[in-house]
Amino acid sequence: MKRRIYTLFVVVLSGLISLALINCSRNIEAEPKLNYGSNLFYLKNTPIDFVIKPVKKPAIEGKFTAKPWGLVINENTGEININQSETGLKYTVTFTSTDQQTVLKTEFVISGMDYKDSIYVFTNNNHLAKPVFDEDENKTAPCNDSNNDGNEDQNQxxxxxxxxxxxxxxxxxxxxxxxxxxxxxxxxxxxxQSLENGALGNNLTNGIFKDFKIYYRLNDASDRALNSITVRVFYFDTMNDIPANLLAELKAKQSNSTSIFFSNKTIENSGVKSVEGAMTVKKRPPYLVIVAR
Incomplete structure (x- = not known):
């Protein structure tokens, strides 16, 4: 009799455990997800902008936000205009429900070229700013220079x-x-070499900087669609000459922070500007800070 009761208990317990596992599995599957179907998107070489939509999103009301700044996203639908967004960056898209009870995140990269916000001290033989492609520091330019003349081969x-x-x-x-x-x-x-070429003018003073827009086409899945990036080049004599607010902004940019703000006070002179403050922290343009000695 005791054996029958024990056997019945084991059968019932096993059934309850199985039912619990099934319900747990269903609950996991029923959890809302956020996904755009890929972790890497390329520009499209077409006259029509390339727009992506979430392939998975919760069926509840809420808002979409993105970090860092530069992603053109519809806060209500989550639709993203790839061609109008800053390229070469990894983005985090967040969905927050209206009642604040559901917060979902997903990440992806928009293909392109980027430069890391960095300080280049010439006396340390540090004067080459190397691009990063598709947010992957191990990737090189998808170009060919078969004769090593410093120029890309035709149709590359x-x-x-x-x-x-x-x-x-x-x-x-x-x-x-x-x-x-x-x-x-x-x-x-x-x-x-850029300084020797006069990129920042012939009168180098502490804090002088200039923006340079670089247009490019890459021989990758973008099918050589027109792309661009603007870089900002600064000049300082020594590390001690770099103002604290610029150092703080550099640190914030490197960590994708958007919470540090400074007053924007600039003096413009023939397209070359002198820094007296810093702007709202944004990932772009990347800062290439030259320190001569």
């Missing part, structure tokens, strides 16, 4: 080529023509 990549309509004619001044010594084959910037 076009780095620093402001031929916006791809008709063979430059529509804007290139970064190289403004003194920025950037390799057309790799995207690497020689900051020391």
């Amino acid at each position: 990549c076009e780095i620093d080529d402001p031929d916006l309509d791809d008709d063979g004619n430059q529509d804007e001044p290139s970064a190289n023509s403004q003194g920025l010594a950037i390799s057309k084959a790799t995207g690497q910037i020689d900051l020391k």
